Amino acid sequence: MATDIPLGPVTKQPISANQGQIVIPQKYLPQRQWSTKLVGDCCTDKGLCCKTFCCPCCVVHRIALQVGETENACLLAYCVQGNIWPLRTKLRTMVNIEGSICDDCVSSCFCGYCVACQLSKEADLLEKEGILDFTAKA
Known part of the structure; x- marks a missing residue:
């Protein structure tokens, strides 16, 4: 009986497809709330508020990098109103x-600037907590 499986001792560990990545299933992370409210807290940081209003692509680009998206992830995010919801x-x-x-889609469609501020603050907080590792400067 011929098989394609080599017989003999195992001499090295099998390699997985996602080599180098640690994947923690969501069920093991404690559920949390947003650290800031969607409406009301977006103007507490006046600099971020102005930057988001004047140049939303800059803010969205930084958020995209913080969550592990590619360099071009922000191109569509503000070309069409509300497309920040995937981030x-x-x-x-x-x-x-x-x-x-x-909730993400509706919030983004009606309060895109507030969502961008909320995401930026949340990503910065997660970076400070060591949950996100972001080394690029915006």
Whole structure:
């Protein structure tokens, strides 16, 4: 009986497809709330508020890099109103923040600037806590 499986002792560890990445299933992270409110807290940091209003692509680009997206991730995010919701969904699910894709989409469509401020503050906080590792300067 011929098989394609080599017989004999195992001499090295099998290599997985996601080599070098540690994947923590969401169920093991404690559920948390957003650290800032969507409306109201967006203007507490006047500099971020002005930067988001005047140059939202700069803010969204930094958020995209913080959550592990590519350099070009922000190109579509503000070309069409409300397209920041995938970044909000990604960040929310990465750290198990309470919410839904529907909440992300609706919030982004109606309060895009506030969502950008909220995401920026959340990503910065997660970076300070050591959960996100972001070394580029915005």
